[in-house]
Amino acid sequence: MLLFQSEEWVDKWCKRNNLERGEVLTINQVWELSKLWYGNRMSLEYHGRSFEQVAEIFRQAGLTSKFWYV
């Protein structure tokens, strides 16, 4: 996942690399996702997560488009 300064730079990068555009989130959205995704990563009890748990994190982060289907 790469950091861009604007939508125009994303489009330029995709075109230059001959890639389809994926999903673009604001940095604020990614911070909220990070807290949900990584908040328990240092725990001994963290053993990965199920698809259901992944889907719940995406739902809590407001990521509900087909792109985020698990």
Place this chain on the structure above:
Amino acid sequence: MKDDNVLWQVRHFVYAHFAETTRPPSVDETAAHFGISIEEASELYQELNNRHAFFLEPGTMAIRMANPFSGIPTDFKVHVNGKTYFANCAWDMLGIPATLHCDAVIDAVFTESNETIRLEIKNGELAQSPTLAPHASAGVTNHQLLVHFPLPFARWYDDLVFT
């Protein structure tokens, strides 16, 4: 194969080592820590790689990624409590303070424009006024900072370095 209890203890050790030293433990260090052979530690590393708990450099026992931490230098530096970590990507640069539950200062490079930016996490919040490098032509707000996810979740593990 050791039982899963040991497996997850090794995962935890790898993460604790990253947090403490900013780098992953070698398989030799992990073997010494647990009092097991290098062969046994290698088997555990491989199993954790297979389970996506962390990711080895192909053909080696070197840990390339224990997300959000990177085992190699990247364009995403995260400064926490006097230590500097490398994050794997623009998501993981925020993942490090989320993982460590710490304030952080993040220095990152924009793709394509190659300008640098400084972000700050303070008291669990992302500061709303990032700092561009001095030569930058215009100011920027968080609403303009974008992270591009090139692949849908279903394909994230096809090629994790690309993802």
